[in-house]
Amino acid sequence: MKNIQYFNAFAVGLPLFILITYPIFEDGALFYSLLSTMITGFIQVILGLCMLNDEPNDRKLQFYIGAVVTFFTLWFINAQIGYNNILTFTLFGIPPLLTFYLTFIIYKKAKS
Structure with a gap:
């Protein structure tokens, strides 16, 4: 679990580290x-899937993967309907929430 924790910290810190070089x-x-x-999102989805594979009955991980699937489904629907403003702005805030949730x-x- 420590390796997953370090890999997640790297993934979350990567954009911040690059931004420091501004x-x-x-x-x-x-x-x-x-x-x-x-890249952070991709790494986190892979980590979430690996963790869910190890613990398939964990409700928090099931909710996380369900939220990721819902996000991409809504993103696809939004593209098909021509980018509704309300849906677009809602989708903009979901990835940071998913990042914080998986980190939590x-x-x-x-x-534990």
Whole structure:
């Protein structure tokens, strides 16, 4: 569990680390920082699936994976209907919430 915790900390810290280089690289740092948030999301989804594979009856992990599936389903629906403003702005805030939720789950499991 410690390795998962360290890998998650790396994934969450990567965009922040790149953003710290903003005074040096300016726009490139901002662009790559935003781009690395996709890498963070990918790593977290993989970690969540691996953890769910190890503990298939954990309700928190089931909820996390369900929320990820719901997010991507709503994203696909939003693209099909021509990007509804309310849905687009709602979808914008979901990935940070999912990041904090999985981080919370990982740290709770590491403590116990």
